[in-house]
Amino acid sequence: MRRLSFFPTPYPDECFYSIFSRYYVRSGIISPKTATEIFFGCDRSLLPSTVYFPRKLERLGYWVSPDSGITGKKLICEHTAYPYHSISHIKDVYQQMENVIRDGIPEGGIASLVHRMISKSKYVFAGQYLRYCPECAMEDMGKYGEAYWHRLPQLPGVRVCPKHGCRIQNSSSPFEEMRVRIYPASYVLRNMDNETEGQGLLYKEEYLSIAKETEWLLGNGRRFGGHQPISSKYRELMREQGYTDFHGTAINKEALRHDFVKRYDEEFITELLPYDGDPLYWLRYLQESIGFNLRPIHHILLMRFFAGSVESFLNIEVKKELPYGNGPWPCTNKLCSHYRKDGARRVEICKKWDEVWAWFECPYCGMRYRRSDPEQSFEEYLKKPCISDRGFLFEQRLKECLSDPELSLNEVADLLGVGASTIGQYAKKSGIDVKKRRKASYYSRDADNNEDKTAYYRRRVQEELQKMPVMSCKDLKERIPGAYEWLICKEPEWIHARLIHEFDKPKWNEWGEAALVELKAAYAEIQSSGDKRKRMNISWLARVAGINRDDIYGRLRYLPEMQEFFDEVCETQEEWIRRRYTEIAYEKKKAGGKEFTYGDVKRKVQIRRGSYERNRKLIETLIAELNDKLFMSNEQGTDLCNHRKR
Ligand SMILES: [Zn+2]
Ligand SMILES: [Zn+2]
Structure with a gap:
């Protein structure tokens, strides 16, 4: 590859223009035009920009091995002003430059x-x-010859050398x-003219600071990530320091300017930023x-104003204190596990x-949901919340x-923690006829039940647990439609303590097989020596078999x-009443009775008042039936005899 005869080794903080001008000197080429053409491959119009910017870097492979x-x-980073300029670049420019720095020149x-x-x-x-700084120039000559x-x-605003504290001088080289x-x-700089050195500088400390900040930015400016993060930090700081409200609107339009001018003398600003109009535009x-x-x-002025220095501005953490405080905010949905929490x-x-x-989501x-009063406590707000959208969980x-016909509209409303009208509106929207859904477990309870x-x-x-x-x-x-949904809202701990997870159900098969052997033996024993007047039921069988009745009830659904x-041997109450009444009627007939009445069975077949009410029709029909068959005619009621199974 054809290569430039030599490329001057860059000195610390040397600008790109200087590297080129040293090439020009040492190359022995007399014509500036020719030197520029050889070095940059173009005419001289680009030369002023090389003081600050990376030019023709695609020739890197031609310049150096x-x-x-x-x-x-x-x-780019050590010999152009890019790191300093980067703090005012938009994201796009910043990102592209960073890519070039990372991946190399395309x-x-x-x-x-x-x-x-x-x-x-x-x-x-x-x-x-x-x-130039005369002291730096002297040092360079001593050090590098x-x-x-x-x-x-x-760079703008640099009027004092941060290293030597002396004034920066204009050379005789106009751009x-x-x-x-x-x-x-x-x-x-062969014959440096230091005439102006003696002149005092009114705002020397300020200029020194600006020079130091500029120097720091030349080394570290890229760390800001372009102007956007800086601008949003200004917004946050203005909010934090009370210049704007939460939305970035100025509270007092003149306050910032007032404080800024108090921080930096107006004369200094005018001198630093010469401008025909308002220097703080x-x-x-x-x-x-x-x-x-x-x-x-x-940015340098602003960062120092807000944070003391550019570096502390970079490191400052702005607390975002907004109306309604900092997130996460509580959820207002009773159905949600984040309700009233976060x-x-x-x-x-x-x-x-x-x-x-x-608005919070x-x-x-x-x-x-939407809130409109930052002073109102959340608990107070919850009493009358403003819901914009109930969300997917609610729906x-x-x-x-709504698809459960056991639940009434009011019950659904209670379960979901909203008014019935909300349910009605939603149901209408979804095309569900709510009137057909009147029947409900709680509302269909006994009329005299005031629980x-x-x-x-x-x-x-x-x-049910019994x-x-x-x-x-x-x-x-x-078993109880609506109970779970209601209690999980009202008494979550109570109901959780009483239920187990579906998957936690033990496998009862082994236990069931052993228990069934015992129960069959118990049945045989009752048949041979038990009181046959009693109703055959699970409790009796369990007692005789020595098994806890509740264990049986709890596990029965898994033990077909x-x-x-049990289906085969146990009597329902109806079956039992029928059997016992028939037996008693036969006994009375045998004893020469003329009529079968309720009085005959009242003490012998004791049933609770509630059961009597429930079976009243059966009892009346049965008594009439038995009278017909056994007492009103001579026919023997054999078909009613031995009703008991087995
Ligand atoms: Zn210096
Ligand atoms: Zn939620």
Whole structure:
């Protein structure tokens, strides 16, 4: 590969223009035009921009060999002003430059990217000279045998050398002439004229600070990530320091300017930023969140104003204190596990008249609600919440509830913690006819039952647990519709303590097989020696078999064989009444009785009052039937005899 005869080894903080001008000196080429053409491959019009910007870096492979240690990254970061400028670049430019720094210079170069940076920096070269610190130049000559142009003194606002504290001097090399001549520092600074050194500088400390911050940015500016993170930090800090409200609207339009001028003397600002109009015109870019219009020098002033220094600004953590506090916010959905706890995030906040409205949304259930008074406590708000959207969890549960004919509309409303009208509206929207769904477990209870719903369901669950001590949520839903949904809202701990998970149900087969053998033996024993007047039921069989009755009730649904056995041998109350009445009627007939009455069975077949009421029709029919068959005619009622199974 054809390569440049030599490439000067860059010195610390040397700007790119200086490297080229040293090449020019040492190459022995007399014509600036020829030197520029050989080095950059183009005419001299680009030369002023090489003071600040990376130009023609696609020629890197022509300038240096790959093992020279001189890379695109090194040239951009150490020999151009990019790190300093990067704090005012938009994300796109910043990101592209960072990619170039990371991945190397693309073959096609980065001309268009560099042009965006140049137009952005708004340098006006008219009346501007290459600048230098005399002390630094002396040191460089001592150390390297020649002077060179540093990056730092060329940057806006740098009027004092941060290292030596002396004033930065204008050289006799105007930018305007750079398109024609080449100004190597070793020639220009041969006879340094330090006449102006004696002149006092009114705001020397401020200038020293600005020079130090500029120097720091040349080394660290890239860490900010472009202007956007900086601008949003300004917004947060203005909010935190009370210049704007939560929404970025100025509380007192003049306050920031007032404090800014108090911090930096107005004379200093005017001197630092010579401008025909208001030297602080750019402060409004801050308030209007158009930070890309701010130049690095503005950022330096602002960062020092807000955080003391550029570095502390980078490291400062802004607490975002907004109306309604910091998230996560509680969920307002009773059905959601995040109810009244957390889960919700703020999705929007805005000012409505003199109120601050904020919308919150819980991603776990989809509930979206709006608050309008930051002073109101959440508990107070919950009494009358403003729900924008009940969310997917609510809709899902509502559909489930509405598809269960056991649940009344009011019950569904209670379960979901909303008014019946809300349910009605939703049902209408979904095309569900709610009037047909009147029948409900709680509302269809006995008319004289005044229990409240929680007490009612608790009692019913207790009753059910008597029959089935091991019950899962699924079992309960089947046995007492609505009870689980109600109690899980009202008495979650109580109901959880009483149910087991469906998967936790033990496998009862082994136990069931052994128990069934015992129960069959018990049945045989009762048949041979038991009181046959008694009703054959599970309790009696269990007692004789020595098995806990509740164990049987709880596990029976998983033991089909045992269920089959009970179905075969146990009597229902109706069967038992029928058998006993018939037996007694025969006894009376045998004893010569003329009529069969309720009085004959009242003491012999004792049944509870409730059972009597329930079986009243059966009892009356049965008595009439037996009278007909045994006493009114001579026919023997053999068909009613030995009704008992087996
Ligand atoms: Zn110096
Ligand atoms: Zn939720």
